[in-house]
Amino acid sequence: MSGRVIVITSGKGGVGKTTTSANIGTALARAGKKVVLIDTDLGLRNLDLLLGLENRIVYTIVDVVEERCKLKQALVKDKKNPNLCLLAAAQTRDKSAITQEQLKDICEELKKDYDFILVDCPAGIEQGFQNAIAGASEAIVVTTPEMSAVRDADRIIGLLEAKEEIQSYKLLLNRVRPNLIKSNDMMSVEDVVEILSADLVGIIPEDTGIITSTNKGDPIVNDDSSLAGKAYNNVARRIMGEDVPFMNLEEDRGVISKVKKFFSGLIGKEK
């Protein structure tokens, strides 16, 4: 087996890299793929929290690099899905604790046994970013329809293009708010795609469910009724090579607008 190593990156912090990593990883595992999630944000680890695995971590990626344990010992199995495991970041160390070479070696090793190795990249374009992309051959650039996030994504794309090992990168547009786009208060999906001229792999609507799912340590893809969960599932399917159309957020927002329509219909009749 030779797995695919995909780095999830953004440049700007807080756009949803870790949420995206957790959800795509979970979705791929739910689809029967063997997945490892690697948290490379040394000193600021969070992927364990999003997966609800914070109490199960014994060894971290730094322990593996410094040979205090074997790679397999450091992989923490997900509670719900045996196909998914996490290689956690060390919380007490900084980005210099591992090198690009070491991360590359870890990815090579994991490729033998897993279908997907998803690398959750720290914010910024310094060493942490360089480490995270070292072992990857594909990238997902997470951005939101905000100026600062798009600008940083553009910078990241420039850096990814300069990196020979990265064969392809795709754009994931997160926290999209259809009603703000409709009122011309937010850049549309088309605007962002045009500005960055990159291929899309997913459009994720803003969803308050993300907050509750993070609080519970249960990725939103496990909630089949959630819109963002569905969108993340679609991303996973696209990564696996399926041709999944982008969902119409306007339409899916439906329930509320349908209720509104229903009521406005009633009022209309009364008159």
Next chain:
Amino acid sequence: MRDIFQDLFNKVFGFFRQAEKEENAKDTAVNRLRVVLMQDRTNLTPELLEKMRGELIELLSKYVEMDKDALELNFEQEGNQMALMLSIPVLRAKDEDEIETENSEDSDEAEEKPEEENLDAENSESTEDTESSAEDTQDEESETKESNTNSKDKSK
């Protein structure tokens, strides 16, 4: 009474006109982003822009007298293309004698400091982009000329 109505009409009409003209937040974001990305991608930093501005003033001063502080040099979105817009408030066009003397003074200067020119050559890479939009610059220039004094200059 009539005044009140007229006033009201103007206000209402003015409001609608303003609403029409005003760019929405999305367009503002797209336009600002395009400009900033243009700068990011070409490495044309504000310092370089400032340098370019200075050199343009120097060059154009040979031919026209202008309000140097009000000269504007900016990137603007023109359809799909990025244009470098130069707006020069012209005070007075110089006559030929003045231009002649300026030019001869200038050639003396050039002989005096050849080193500086070498330094400029290093930056020539980033200024290349601006050459392509030189047309826009000219358009803008003539625009300002029209709006300002001295039509004498147009004959040249």
